[in-house]
Amino acid sequence: MDELTKVIRDYVVKEYLEEGDDREVTETSPLITGGIVDSFSMVSLKRFLEKKYAIQIPDDQATPDAFDSVQRIAALVRRFQQK
């Protein structure tokens, strides 16, 4: 797991799972469809990514589909880092 993926995964575990929740979050675990992050909570996750990586993710790109796994989120961040 690369650094970017690890940071995102660790943030999701810290912020979106209750302390003591032993569910495993992998790179491919479904976050939105799996009920770990919902469409409202996506806003704070997006805000974290934008601040941490100094990027701007347009609202129309921040879709439930794009946020449905750590892997997909990392790909989204990379895309905007390259711009």
Add this chain to the structure above:
Amino acid sequence: MRNLSSYEDLTAGFEWTIAERELGYTKGATLNIGWMCSDRICAMGLAGKAALIWEDHQGNQKRYTYDELRLLSDAIAEFLIGLGVQPGERVCLFMDRIPELYIGFLGILKMGGIAQPLFSAFGDESLFVRLKDAGTAAIITQKKHALKVRKIREQLPELRSTIVVDAGDAPLPPGEVAMRMERLPKPVNFEIHPTTAESPSVLHYTSGTTGQPKGVQHVHYSIISQYLTAKWVLDFQPDDIYWCNADPGWVTGTSYGIIGPWSNGITQVVLDSGFSAERWYQFIAKQRVTVWYSAPTAIRLLMKEGAETVKRNDLSCLRHLASVGEPLNAEAVIWGEQVFGKPFHDTFWQTETGCIVITNLPGMPIKPGSMGRPFPGIMATVLNTKTYEPIQETGLAGLIALRPGWPSQVRTYWKNEAGFKAKFKNGWYLCGDRASIDSDGYFWFMGRDDDVINTGGHLVGPFEIESALLEHPAVAESAAVAKPDPVNMEVVKAFVTLKKGFKPSDDLELEIMNRIRKRLSPLAMPQEIEFVDSLPKTRSGKIVRRVLRCKEFGEPVGDLSTIMEE
């Protein structure tokens, strides 16, 4: 549509006794929603019919017949009795959309308990406020949500049992007990508690402008309106496969996600998954859904995904579409017609009404963007905001008001009779919304009449958010208002002044957002926080949210002289 004749024919001489007759209820007899939705359907010869087909986000499926519904709800009822839960006590359901939630609801009612469903995304503070107010005796939950219960358990002396439905084999802490629904002993000839029409059944919590959320108390007689409105508005036919998107933590999920379909003997499907357009369409196609009751926020999210995603799936099974939660914009109605070949029928109601009260009935001409017309048996109007008299002229905005007396009307607010009485003026029940009525009798929604925020179809109270904001060490004052949003209609925006020594920053904003999300719920989390030097206040120091709200909506604030003098 097959269930209905013309609107005029339906309303002329309408009596709720139509539903009483169809349900076999006679005045004064015992009446139990749990029995009505399971045993009665079995007695009608439908014991082997599928009642619930459940699927999770990974595609795992479970299927329950009406006979299994009957036996499993009996078993849960007996289990609760075994724990010492008494008739009239509140039993909270705090789960994702898993079968135990739906079947447990019937089980609680069968043993005479009051079902108190709560949205499983609630944080520990939201949960605490509602359990404390209700004096809840037991909570049925999942392992992951039991963690929130543990945080507040010691402050809830009336909460005797935490029932965990997926505990596994590991030992549980004191006060927690495992319940594996499928392994419960099936009682023989379980005796359903002899509830009657006015026995309390369900306690849903809803938010207001002031104070903490209110417990909306319903009774078993509510099934009369829930059965008939489901049958007529959702146009149930015996072979229908029905999907209601709503979570039973909210009233739509119980009135039309449990009672409505099962009292009609309908097969319903449930998808326990977060939003994904592709996944939803695949589910509709796979389960051959015929009747779909959704929400404007979900429909607008689907619209964003475009028509191509629709075309990849065979959705020809869909026969009737309806929507609830917030006003359905005209574009969404038209979009539904374009991509599904049929429009969404908007319905209007709220936690307190217990059933649909204004609606676009099947077969009625739809005016895109309109709420429709009152359901037969519901007398609805709009009132002048000052005199509380019905407005006679068409097109003028007023307060949506209903003449009390329909079966599923709220009976009181839990331990808050004064708050309940305040909802009535001149013999009308005030919904808290504004609308106008056109010359054909169609209602047109204009907005809330108070500071409550309708986000994604859920009402969020500003007081609860402001209280939680003030718990943050940096926050001196706060105001939470609605901000317009293209998908959710409204989202929460907070205005905050900071204590000495704290400075606005992106880090602080994110920290506050996450804190509210965890303490209250994702719905209550401000999507934006504006740090300000001061907040608009009355002479006596009360924050005037209206000024901030109007600014967000780009509306004129109007005359504030009276308010500012308060």
